[in-house]
Amino acid sequence: MNSFILGMDSQNVQKVIIGVFSLAAFALLWELMAIYVNNSFYLPRFTNVASAFFKVIQSAVFLNDVGISLYHFLIGFFFALLIGVPIGMAMGWFPILDKIFNPAVEIFRPIPPLAWIPFAIIWLKLMHQAAGFIIFMGMVFPIIISTYSGFKNVPRIYVEAAKVLNSATPSKLIRNVAIPAASPMILSGIKTAMGVGWMCLAASEMFGVSDSGIGYKIWFYYGIQAMDHVVVYMLILGFIGLFMDFFFRYFIQNRILKWQKGTVV
Amino acid sequence: MGELVIQNLSKIFKKGNQEVPALLNIDITVKDGEFVTILGPSGCGKTTLLRIIAGLETYTGGTVSLDGELITGPGPKRGMVFQEYSLFPWKTVLGNIMFGPLMRGVSKKEAEEKAFSYLELVGLSDFKNSYPYELSGGMKQRVAIARALANDPEILLMDEPFGALDAQTRNNLQNELLRIWQEEKRTIVFVTHSVDEAVFLSDRIVILSKRPGTIKKEIPIFIPLPRDRTRPEENRIRNEVLRLLDTNANPRPNE
Secondary structure (H helix, E strand, O other), rough: OOOOHHHHHHHHHHHHHHHHHHHHHHHHHHHHHHHHOOOOOOOOHHHHHHHHHHHHHHHHHHHHHHHHHHHHHHHHHHHHHHHHHHHHHHHHHHHHHHHHHHHHHHHHHHOOOOHHHHHHHHHHHHOOOHHHHHHHHHHHHHHHHHHHHHOOOOOOOHHHHHHHOOOOOOHHHHHHHHHHHHHHHHHHHHHHHHHHEEEEEEHHHHHHOOOOOOHHHHHHHHHHOOHHHHHHHHHHHHHHHHHHHHHHHHHHHHHHHHHOOOOOO | OOEEEEEEEEEEEEEEEEEEEEEEEEEEEEOOOEEEEEEEOOOOHHHHHHHHHHOOOOOOOOEEEEEEEEOOOOOOEEEEEOOOOOOOOOOOOOHHHHHHHOOOOOOOOHHHHHHHHHHHHOOHHHHHHHHHOHHHHHHHHHHHHHHHHHOOOOOOEOOOOOOOOOOOHHHHHHHHHHHHHHHHHOEEEEOOOOOHHHHHHHHEEEEEEEOOOOEEEEEEOOOOOOOOOHHHHHHHHHHHHHHHHHHOOOOOOOO
């Protein structure tokens, strides 16, 4: 055994070993099924996908596609945070604003974000902003709702404790009590929104809102029947999503919420 | 200074069209440096009274003033220790204690020094960087006391602060509170439903009646500190208080 494995406790070693075997078995099963099906349009072979994968990630357009997709994603993410968090806070903290915003939010929230594609194209043309807009529509509501309920459920005891400690104005209470108290909820909403946004990304690029990006490439290779490349880009979408999730959990959530350790959430 | 004057105070809660009186004709004067306990059966409005003094609750009639200043909302002159654990879970012990001074505009360095000294006072210097979830119930309440004191209040309001603690921790914290009170010489208004606690701690016990709360009697205690939990002198007062609370007299089937 090498030091990499020796450095982990036996529970994790077991997890890694089983994981590797399970993936290998899955790949083998896939390969066998593809050989049996014998139709690369229906089911490309694992080995073909693997070699296409290495070809793709070495190509120059690959980084461009990933970059464009991340750009779309960040446009949506940025505006979803910029608009969703303040609206959620306002609705959660001031009952009158809750009453004002609530009807509109409730009407627009259930509309699937992809239903906005026609307007995205009319308003923003076939530009990156159009894809960003679809992603925004997918992300903004989970962020509003989680910020809203985080703010609504700030324990009263913390508000009162702050009030008797020179922090009685609304702005001080929001800054010093509501935001930290609601942060677990807000962050979990952002995490949900990132998942939704990533789904919208693939769809918006596929449905013609964009002329490049990972989702666009899936549609493009489907058009030329290169299904091994389709699978490669599907996997890349999955890997990036997985990485974002990991990054968010370990570098943001755990750091900001370290005070929560030991509590059951 | 920390002289609290409550005159003819009343509090009526409105529930729809119904008016539910919670407190009626309360007159209490607490002298600077005095330790007064408010005692009464549950639901008598003793917590409401304390919350009114803190400025967390409005009142319907009468006046409440501290050092001649009418109380209309929360203010730094009145510190509060709650029954529930009220430490901010997202702040460390030190961060919690520094909160009040920082909010008042004290410099960070000064707030930190202040926090250190009060942390020492409650004997938790080693836990300055711990988060509340890492502390026991008793430790949490000690930090809560330090947090309230670090804000330099004239009067410390305590709402059954040891109610959730086990008996032994409770006794320890009562002893510590007395030590802190003697060192700090601050006015304390303490709400409890424990007769033992009231007799052990206070200069004076104010006994409230059942809802609506009115003052039934004030009993000064002249036994010098430290008091004993089992001596006949203390027992005599305890019996008197228990009789006034008439927990056993006139039992009503619905209560």
